[in-house]
Amino acid sequence: MNYLVLIATLNLVLQIATLSIVISGYILKRRMQLIRHGTFMLVAVVLELFSFALVMGPSFLSLVGSGFVQRPILLSTVTIVHASLGAITLVTAIWIAGSWHLQTSIDNCKKRKGVMRYLLVIWIMALIFGIILYTLLHF
Numbered sequence: 001m002n003y004l005v006l007i008a009t010l011n012l013v014l015q016i017a018t019l020s021i022v023i024s025g026y027i028l029k030r031r032m033q034l035i036r037h038g039t040f041m042l043v044a045v046v047l048e049l050f051s052f053a054l055v056m057g058p059s060f061l062s063l064v065g066s067g068f069v070q071r072p073i074l075l076s077t078v079t080i081v082h083a084s085l086g087a088i089t090l091v092t093a094i095w096i097a098g099s100w101h102l103q104t105s106i107d108n109c110k111k112r113k114g115v116m117r118y119l120l121v122i123w124i125m126a127l128i129f130g131i132i133l134y135t136l137l138h139f
Contacts, residue, residue: 048090082129
């Protein structure tokens, strides 16, 4: 297995582990353990931030630098959709987790409930497109 495939595979495993953290956080929220829910979500955001900084960002820049437009249309489209959904998710998650962490009350978090639901859906879509991208690039 080549080095880049190994890194991509480890990142995929990290993404699936992050999904389990997000699902666990959602379960905690349903059980009204809101502080623990927030902590789990904060851990998920930090993992995503590291994953982006260390793997996904450089990988995207490498694809763009190596003639991204000359790639097959399916690969280009999946990459753009995955990157766009991922960027929306990461920026919004940082904003939500950061604003939660700076509050002494959870009242403001309750106001963002709808945003969090949409964010979960968008993140899962980004993950699905990431898995498709992984498959296109490495199989």
